[in-house]
Amino acid sequence: MTFLVTGGAGYIGSHAVRRLLAEGETVVALDNLSVGHLEAIEALKTIADGRLSFVKADIGDREQVRATLRDHKIDSIMHFAALAQVGESVEQPLRYYRNNTASALTLIEEALEAGVSRFIFSSTCATYGEPTPEFIPIPESCPQAPINPYGMSKLHVEHMLRDACAAAAKEGRDFGFAALRYFNVAGSDPDGLIGEDHDPETHLIPVIIQAALGQRDAITIFGEDYPTPDGTCIRDYVHVDDLIDAHVAVMRYLKPGQSRAYNLGIGNGYSVREVIESVRRVSGKDFEVRKGDRRPGDPPELFANPAKIKAELGWSAKYTNLDEAVATAWHWFSEHPNGYAS
């Protein structure tokens, strides 16, 4: 079976490529390198025994996508390629709808045309917007009401896939899909072959690590007056290796004609202050922490109820201790303080 991994040069996609190679699969990574890193692909080629190909292409480029699916006889797709910065999506909404929604439509059309049978889509807890308290921890049944274009650009893709899957099933075609709604993805592969490198970096753990490495003057906490035990926001940090475990489990379980959605989180939240203390413990470094104002659209608590995927597939996160997840991130960042070379 040959897998197509879109966004394979990015943070999570490169970890998926690594896992599929380790499972003995053949992989085609497709990425337009708008954000991703060719160095990640080069590092992965060192462990691939010739089973990894790279295609520099945009998912919206119909001809290149069609040729890739045909030439490599792709059976299954893990679709990670997207722009993923909430703030940027508010400033440039149409760029997000073009890249994340319209280009995904081209990919889905070509996948169906090529006879792809399984499609796993990187969705996000941002599709839930600001859940009311009765939906914390968040189950899949929580109403999906995104509050920013990023979340909406992803929700549209869930809807397209669900409807396309239903229509394909009626025609007796083999097509199944799963939307995996990630919470905050963290850490990197423990041996440090690949890691996380976003520019600008907006994820909390890397930002705190940059402060620990002296690359930032200080870390700012946006709001300390939330109704949480220490007043700072609480989020669910799921380790990238656990996340990819879930992708592989879903891929193997998914039957043609099925349309599924699962939350991927550890089922527990850590506050911003707890994450800061964890980075201090793991790195042994101290750094300045400043008080900032609340940011609009930051709910006090967001964490998953992952009971559904546990009951149906037996998946649950192995990294439930925050320090262990942070240690893998610290390992990568301390060895690659400037990230990838380009």
Ligand SMILES: NC(=O)c1ccc[n+]([C@@H]2O[C@H](COP(=O)([O-])OP(=O)(O)OC[C@H]3O[C@@H](n4cnc5c(N)ncnc54)[C@H](O)[C@@H]3O)[C@@H](O)[C@H]2O)c1
């Ligand atoms: N990191 C998180 O915490 C998180 C949380 C929820 C959901 N997600 C989703 O997971 C996926 C991967 O996130 P990530 O953190 O690895 O992001 P990333 O930016 O590191 O990787 C995305 C990759 O997609 C590529 N890409 C973007 N648009 C493309 C296009 N049109 N054609 C081809 N390649 C394109 C980029 O070059 C990049 O390599 C995204 O879909 C994101 O929305 C991430």
